[in-house]
Amino acid sequence: MEKSIKKYFALFALPALICFLISFVIPFIWGFVLSFCEFTTITDVTFVGFKNYVRAFTVDNYFTHAFFFTLAFAIVSVITINIIAFALALALTRSIPGTNAFRTIFFMPNLIGGIVLGWIWQVIINGVLAYFEKTIAVDAAYGFWGLVVLMNWQNVGYMMVIYIAAIQNIPTDMLEAADIDGANYWTKLRKIIIPAVMPSITICLFLTTTNGFKLYDQNLALTAGNPNHQTEMLALNIFNTFYSRIGFEGVGQAKAVIFTILVAMIALLQLYTTRRKEIEN
Amino acid sequence: MxxxxxxxxxxxxxxxxxxxxxxxxxxxxxxxxxxxxxxxxxxxxxxxxxxxxxxxxxxxEGLAKTGFFSAFGYSLWITVASVAIILLLTSMLAWYITRVKGIVTQIIYYALVFSMIVPFQMVMFTMSKIANMLSLDNPVGIIILYVGFGAGMASFMFSGFIKGIPLALEEAAMIDGAGPVTTFFQVVLPMLKSTAVTIAILNTMWIWNDYLMPYLTIGTNYRTIPVAIQYLRGGYGAVDMGAMMAMLVLAMVPVIIFYLVCQKHIIKGVLAGAVKG
Incomplete structure (x- = not known):
C-alpha cells in the first residue's frame, strides 16, 4: 500500500509543501542569513558577521528594556490569569445557578481580536484616568497594568475552560470518599483536585507564557509603545526596528532571531516537562 | 444546609x-x-x-473613513478560502507523510512541527518581500501564505489523528481496487471530520483576527477588518474616537454572533487545540 501511495507525492504532498516553502521555509532561511548582513539599500547587502546582534543591544537600550518589560508582563499576567481562571473554574463546577451562562460570558472576550481589544481597553483606561486628568501615554506604569488587565480579560475565560474540563474529569467517587472520611473543602482541594489537574496547570502556564511573550496586536493598539518606547514589548520593538528606521533591517532580523530562540526555548521546556510527566505516570 | x-x-x-x-x-x-x-x-x-x-x-463617518464593508468582505473571503484550502491540502499532506515512511517524510514532519513554534516576527520581513516578488500581495495570493504558515499546526493535528486510524480500513479499500485518491477521499477524509472542525475553528479565529500579515502584504490596497480599524489611527493626527467606537461595535458583532451560534464547537475545538498544541 505504501508503495502505491508514494507515487502520488505530487498530488498529496506537493501543493501544501509549495505553500510551506514560500511562506515559511524560504523566508526563515533567508531571514536567518539576513541577520548577518547589513543593508545599504534594499538590494545592496553585505555580510557583517555578528555586528547586527551587537547593535541590537548597543544602538539604543530599547530592546533590553523591551525584554525586561515583556518578562515582567509575562510573569505578572501568567500568575494573575491562572489564579483567577482556576478560582472561576472551581466556582463554576460547584452547583450554583447559571453556570452555563457564566461560562459563555467569561469565554467570549477570547474571540475578539487583539487590535479591537486594545482599542476597547484604551477607551476604558483613558476614561478612568480622565478623572485624574491623565492618559495612558503619560506613565509606563499605566501601560503596563493596562496590558495586564487586558490580558486577563482576554485569557481568563480560555484557561477557565481548560481547568473546568480537567476538574470535571476527576472521578466523583474519589471526592465522595473524601467527604465520607470527613475531609473539608481545603483538604480536598489540596490533596485531590490540584494534583489531579496538574497536567492542565502545566498546559495553561505555558500557553499564557507564550501568549505573553508573543503579544503584539494588543500592545500596538493599547499603547503603541508610548511613552517613548517605555511600554514597547519584544514583538513591537522588532517591528519598529524593521520599519521605522531605514538601514536597520539587519538589526531587526537579528532581534527576530534572538526572539525566536527565546520562544523556542519556552516551547522546548514545555515539551520536556510534559514528556517527563508522561513517563512518570 | x-x-x-x-x-x-x-x-x-x-x-x-x-x-x-x-x-x-x-x-x-x-x-x-x-x-x-x-x-x-x-x-x-x-x-x-x-x-x-x-x-x-x-x-x-466610520463606514466612510474605513471602508468597513469592503474590509468585512476581504476578511470573510480570506478567512473562508484560507481555512477551506488549509483543511484540504494539509489533510492530504498529513496522510501522505504519515503513511509513507522514509527520511524525506520525517524531515517534512519535523520542519512542520518546528514552524509551529517560530514567531511571525522571524519571517515577516522576508515573507512580505517574497510575497511582493511572486505577486502574492493580493486577496488571492495571501491565501497561499496562510496555507503555508498554518500548515504546521494543521498537519500536526491531522497526522496525530491519522496515526490512530487502523491501517486495515485503507488496505481493505485498496484490495477492493480503490486507488490512493479514492481511498483518501472516500475512506480517510470522512473519518477526519472532528479533527477538521477543531482545525477550522482554531484557524478561523487566527486568520479573522490576524493583523500583521495582511497589514504587511496587502494592507496598502486591501484592508481587512483589523487593518481597517488600526488605520483609523492614521499617521500623526488625532484618532476620531467616535468613528472608532462605531467600528469596534461593527467588528465585534459578527464575532459574537459566530460565537453564540457555534459555541459548543468553539469551546471543544479550543480545548482540543490547547491539549494537542
Missing part, C-alpha cells in the same frame, strides 16, 4: 461581579458609539443624552 445556601449566594454574587467586569467594556464601547467624539474623552461612562447624543453619525 443553611450554610451551603450562604456560600452559594456569595459565589453567585462573585460570579455576577466578574460577569459585569467582562461585559462592562463591551457595553461602554456600545454606549460611546452613539456619543460625540469630544464627549467620549470627557465623560466616557455616562449615557449619551442631549448634546452628547449623535445618533448614527459615528457609524456613517
Amino acid at each position: 443553611k450554610k451551603k445556601n450562604i456560600s452559594t449566594y456569595i459565589l453567585l454574587l462573585l460570579m455576577l461581579i466578574f460577569a459585569a467586569f467582562v461585559l462592562f467594556p463591551i457595553l461602554v464601547v456600545l454606549i460611546n458609539s452613539f456619543k460625540g467624539r469630544l464627549f467620549i474623552s470627557s465623560e466616557p461612562f455616562s449615557i449619551p443624552k442631549g448634546d452628547a447624543f449623535v445618533g448614527m453619525t459615528n457609524y456613517t
Whole structure:
C-alpha cells in the first residue's frame, strides 16, 4: 500500500509543501542569513558577521528594556490569569445557578481580536484616568497594568475552560470518599483536585507564557509603545526596528532571531516537562 | 444546609461581579458609539443624552473613513478560502507523510512541527518581500501564505489523528481496487471530520483576527477588518474616537454572533487545540 501511495507525492504532498516553502521555509532561511548582513539599500547587502546582534543591544537600550518589560508582563499576567481562571473554574463546577451562562460570558472576550481589544481597553483606561486628568501615554506604569488587565480579560475565560474540563474529569467517587472520611473543602482541594489537574496547570502556564511573550496586536493598539518606547514589548520593538528606521533591517532580523530562540526555548521546556510527566505516570 | 445556601449566594454574587467586569467594556464601547467624539474623552461612562447624543453619525463617518464593508468582505473571503484550502491540502499532506515512511517524510514532519513554534516576527520581513516578488500581495495570493504558515499546526493535528486510524480500513479499500485518491477521499477524509472542525475553528479565529500579515502584504490596497480599524489611527493626527467606537461595535458583532451560534464547537475545538498544541 505504501508503495502505491508514494507515487502520488505530487498530488498529496506537493501543493501544501509549495505553500510551506514560500511562506515559511524560504523566508526563515533567508531571514536567518539576513541577520548577518547589513543593508545599504534594499538590494545592496553585505555580510557583517555578528555586528547586527551587537547593535541590537548597543544602538539604543530599547530592546533590553523591551525584554525586561515583556518578562515582567509575562510573569505578572501568567500568575494573575491562572489564579483567577482556576478560582472561576472551581466556582463554576460547584452547583450554583447559571453556570452555563457564566461560562459563555467569561469565554467570549477570547474571540475578539487583539487590535479591537486594545482599542476597547484604551477607551476604558483613558476614561478612568480622565478623572485624574491623565492618559495612558503619560506613565509606563499605566501601560503596563493596562496590558495586564487586558490580558486577563482576554485569557481568563480560555484557561477557565481548560481547568473546568480537567476538574470535571476527576472521578466523583474519589471526592465522595473524601467527604465520607470527613475531609473539608481545603483538604480536598489540596490533596485531590490540584494534583489531579496538574497536567492542565502545566498546559495553561505555558500557553499564557507564550501568549505573553508573543503579544503584539494588543500592545500596538493599547499603547503603541508610548511613552517613548517605555511600554514597547519584544514583538513591537522588532517591528519598529524593521520599519521605522531605514538601514536597520539587519538589526531587526537579528532581534527576530534572538526572539525566536527565546520562544523556542519556552516551547522546548514545555515539551520536556510534559514528556517527563508522561513517563512518570 | 443553611450554610451551603450562604456560600452559594456569595459565589453567585462573585460570579455576577466578574460577569459585569467582562461585559462592562463591551457595553461602554456600545454606549460611546452613539456619543460625540469630544464627549467620549470627557465623560466616557455616562449615557449619551442631549448634546452628547449623535445618533448614527459615528457609524456613517466610520463606514466612510474605513471602508468597513469592503474590509468585512476581504476578511470573510480570506478567512473562508484560507481555512477551506488549509483543511484540504494539509489533510492530504498529513496522510501522505504519515503513511509513507522514509527520511524525506520525517524531515517534512519535523520542519512542520518546528514552524509551529517560530514567531511571525522571524519571517515577516522576508515573507512580505517574497510575497511582493511572486505577486502574492493580493486577496488571492495571501491565501497561499496562510496555507503555508498554518500548515504546521494543521498537519500536526491531522497526522496525530491519522496515526490512530487502523491501517486495515485503507488496505481493505485498496484490495477492493480503490486507488490512493479514492481511498483518501472516500475512506480517510470522512473519518477526519472532528479533527477538521477543531482545525477550522482554531484557524478561523487566527486568520479573522490576524493583523500583521495582511497589514504587511496587502494592507496598502486591501484592508481587512483589523487593518481597517488600526488605520483609523492614521499617521500623526488625532484618532476620531467616535468613528472608532462605531467600528469596534461593527467588528465585534459578527464575532459574537459566530460565537453564540457555534459555541459548543468553539469551546471543544479550543480545548482540543490547547491539549494537542
